[in-house]
Amino acid sequence: MSSVIVRPDAAPELPPRARPLPRVLFRPVARHHLWGYVFLAPMLLLLLTFKLVPMVQAFRLSLTSYDLLTPPRFVGFDNYIGLMSDTRFIKSVGVTLYYTFGTCVPIWFISLGLALIFNMALPGRNYLRLAYFLPTIVPIVVFGMIWKFLFHPYGLLNVGIESVGLPPVDWLTSSAAVIPGFILSSEWRFAPYFMVVYLAGLQNIPQELKEAASIDGANARQRFWYIVLPLLRPTILLVVVVSVIMASKAFTNVLVISGGGPNGASTVIGLYIYQQAFQFFKMGVASAASMLLLLGIMLLTLFQMWIFRDAQPE
Amino acid sequence: MALHRGYLNRAALASPGAAVRFALSSAGYLLLVLGAGVMLIPIFWMVSTSLKPLNEIFSLPVQWWPAEPRWENYANAWNRFPFGRYFTNSIIVSLAVTIINVLLSGFAGFALAKYRFFGKNVLFIAILATLMLPIEVLMVPTFLIVKELNWLNTYQGLIIPAAADAFGVFLMRQTIIHVPDSLLEAARIDGASEVRIYFQIVLPLLWPAVLTLALFVWRETWDAFVWPLLITSQDALRTVPIGLQRFSEENVTNHNEVMAMSFVAMLPLAILFFIFQRAFIQGIAGTGIKE
Numbered sequence: 001m002s003s004v005i006v007r008p009d010a011a012p013e014l015p016p017r018a019r020p021l022p023r024v025l026f027r028p029v030a031r032h033h034l035w036g037y038v039f040l041a042p043m044l045l046l047l048l049t050f051k052l053v054p055m056v057q058a059f060r061l062s063l064t065s066y067d068l069l070t071p072p073r074f075v076g077f078d079n080y081i082g083l084m085s086d087t088r089f090i091k092s093v094g095v096t097l098y099y100t101f102g103t104c105v106p107i108w109f110i111s112l113g114l115a116l117i118f119n120m121a122l123p124g125r126n127y128l129r130l131a132y133f134l135p136t137i138v139p140i141v142v143f144g145m146i147w148k149f150l151f152h153p154y155g156l157l158n159v160g161i162e163s164v165g166l167p168p169v170d171w172l173t174s175s176a177a178v179i180p181g182f183i184l185s186s187e188w189r190f191a192p193y194f195m196v197v198y199l200a201g202l203q204n205i206p207q208e209l210k211e212a213a214s215i216d217g218a219n220a221r222q223r224f225w226y227i228v229l230p231l232l233r234p235t236i237l238l239v240v241v242v243s244v245i246m247a248s249k250a251f252t253n254v255l256v257i258s259g260g261g262p263n264g265a266s267t268v269i270g271l272y273i274y275q276q277a278f279q280f281f282k283m284g285v286a287s288a289a290s291m292l293l294l295l296g297i298m299l300l301t302l303f304q305m306w307i308f309r310d311a312q313p314e
Numbered sequence: 315m316a317l318h319r320g321y322l323n324r325a326a327l328a329s330p331g332a333a334v335r336f337a338l339s340s341a342g343y344l345l346l347v348l349g350a351g352v353m354l355i356p357i358f359w360m361v362s363t364s365l366k367p368l369n370e371i372f373s374l375p376v377q378w379w380p381a382e383p384r385w386e387n388y389a390n391a392w393n394r395f396p397f398g399r400y401f402t403n404s405i406i407v408s409l410a411v412t413i414i415n416v417l418l419s420g421f422a423g424f425a426l427a428k429y430r431f432f433g434k435n436v437l438f439i440a441i442l443a444t445l446m447l448p449i450e451v452l453m454v455p456t457f458l459i460v461k462e463l464n465w466l467n468t469y470q471g472l473i474i475p476a477a478a479d480a481f482g483v484f485l486m487r488q489t490i491i492h493v494p495d496s497l498l499e500a501a502r503i504d505g506a507s508e509v510r511i512y513f514q515i516v517l518p519l520l521w522p523a524v525l526t527l528a529l530f531v532w533r534e535t536w537d538a539f540v541w542p543l544l545i546t547s548q549d550a551l552r553t554v555p556i557g558l559q560r561f562s563e564e565n566v567t568n569h570n571e572v573m574a575m576s577f578v579a580m581l582p583l584a585i586l587f588f589i590f591q592r593a594f595i596q597g598i599a600g601t602g603i604k605e
Contacts, residue, residue, distance in 0.1 A: 032429060032430065032431075033429070033430070033431040033432065034431075035425075035429060035508045036425045036429030036430065036431035036434070037425070037431055038425075038508075039421040039422065039424050039425035039429070039508075039512070040421070040422050040425035040426065040437065042418045042421060042422075043418040043419060043421065043422035043441075043478075043480075043483055044422065044437065044441070046418065046474070046477060046478035047441060047444050047478050047480055049459070049478065050452075050456055050459070050474070050475045050478035051444035051447060051452065051478060051480075052440070052444065053455070053459070054447075054451075054452045054455035054456045054459060055444075055447055055451065055452070055455075057455035057458070057459070058451050058452070058454060058455045061454060061455060061458075117346060122343070122346075123343075128346060128347065128350050131350035131351075131353055131354050132349070132350055132353050133595070134353065134354065134357060135353060135356070135357070137533070137580075137583050137584060137587045137594075138357070138580055138583075139536060139537045139555065139579060139580060139583060140537050140539055140555070141537075141539050141554075141555035141558050141559060141576075141579070142360075142558065142576040142577075142579050142580050145360075145558060145561075145572055145573070145576040146356050146357070146359070146360050146573075146576060147356070148562070149359075149360075149363070149569055149572070149573065150356060150359070152372075152569075154372040155372075156355070156359055156376070159374070159376055188353065188356065192353070196595055245448075249448040249449070249450055251450075251540075252539050252540060255539075255540075256539070256559060256562070269450070270448075270449075270450045273450045273453075273454075274450075274453070274540070277453070277454045277457075278544065283454050283458075286454050287451075287454055287455070289450075290448075290450045290451040290454070291451070293448065293450055293451070294447070294448065294450075294451050297446075297448065298446075
């Protein structure tokens with residue numbers, strides 16, 4: 001009986017290979033190993049089939065010309081070279097950067113500010129926080145429908161703008177206004193989301209530290225700069241990295257609201273890839289662009305981690 | 315995990331002095347309340363528009379609430395496209411993805427937390443790495459694989475690739491690692507099989523994490539747009555988000571109907587959110603790790 005409960009780390013070494021394999025398999029240690037594989041196998045199989053194999057396939061496809069009808073033809077790095085001179089692709093990179101940083105930079109401050117406020121004891125705090133949080137649970141397509149309606153030439157946004165005496169904005173038909181519109185709508189949906197992340201970080205800061213600082217005579221501002229902010233650095237890193245990744249690959253909102261228009265002014269890279277693949281059936285070009293997007297996201301992330309190199313999350 | 319420890323509903327942490335000072339700065343408080351109103355306007359406007367007759371939708375001055383709420387807008391919208399079918403599909407797919415993902419994530423998390431086997435760390439890192447892959451990279455090859463399997467326009471095509479997500483594995487591993495080994499060993503001495511140990515000893519200790527994960531997966535699946543759009547071309551398989559998009563595709567300009575169905579599409583998430591606020595918010599706070 002005792003041999004059954006031997007923990008693997010306490011177990012004796014497996015005997016040399018001379019023994020027939022089946023007997024080894026029935027030893028407790030091997031059985032323990034086997035159960036590990038058994039429990040892991042189903043999810044591993046799923047991830048292998050639908051994540052890792054597609055990842056490799058994406059790279060292989062990026063070296064081919066493939067339109068779904070004729071078999072893929074190897075073209076080397078032609079797709080990548082082609083992208084470098086494709087003005088629509090280059091424009092989509094610019095649009096993505098504009099949208100990503102236009103959305104993320106305000107989010108970092110708005111969400112932190114909201115979290116600091118909601119970390120205080122306020123009258124009606126729970127209800128107020130709920131109101132701020134609600135946009136986050138709106139499904140993405142519903143979010144698209146709501147904002148498409150708000151962006152309507154006679155929609156509520158323009159009514160509001162005109163009520164303060166400004167000219168109405170062609171949110172979806174002017175190439176100068178379309179990205180600011182997307183940024184505005186993304187603030188609405190994502191600032192509360194990152195507020196939640198910041199709140200979780202703030203509540204991990206030991207209250208005693210702030211109290212001790214108060215006793216030592218630190219005022220609210222000093223407590224924020226010298227206690228809260230330094231301890232919040234891992235959370236700030238998390239928010240900065242995650243928000244940039246999220247915004248740089250977002251395209252469902254664009255697909256639903258503007259379809260990338262007018263004239264490509266809101267075609268972000270994700271939408272460019274989608275259109276290449278499923279409207280023009282250029283699977284190779286789409287895959288090459290997706291590889292470049294992945295590379296870009298990874299480089300951005302590494303760069304951010306380098307900036308925050310002494311504040312790695314646990 | 316830092317994020318999973320912080321409960322948002324914990325009692326207020328700030329010192330009373332700061333709160334009083336802030337509450338006293340009533341201008342700031344007023345601004346906060348106004349901000350909350352601004353955040354709610356788009357959602358309120360959706361509900362209000364959904365009940366208006368067509369001629370009140372863009373009428374000026376702004377009609378904040380219809381003179382006579384027209385509930386028949388909901389019936390008309392529901393019947394304009396087969397929304398009964400879309401909702402049934404969305405519920406089938408979301409339930410199936412949630413059950414499969416929670417079950418298999420639990421197994422995998424259990425394996426990674428409580429068993430020792432060759433290649434474990436490499437496998438764990440490989441599993442985590444899949445979280446970094448954006449849908450842009452995966453959608454073309456996954457579409458081709460699913461096409462190869464003849465899964466286009468099938469439930470398995472909607473469900474199985476969506477269930478392949480590693481966030482749950484990570485969450486479950488982090489939770490199961492805190493289950494004491496002595497519990498498992500005691501059960502082994504009593505002759506319990508490994509499967510029974512998981513379901514009778516480990517799983518009952520996990521239910522907060524299971525709830526968090528289930529809500530998270532439900533939300534992601536209910537939200538899913540691009541993947542169902544790619545692989546469904548028949549009403550029999552379309553989900554709610556694709557159904558909503560049809561209003562745009564077919565140029566239906568009855569904004570009241572679009573808003574009515576948008577509101578209905580939001581309900582399955584909103585209701586769950588109000589019931590399980592805390593677990594829901596934790597799942598969202600945990601998304602940070604997923605990205």
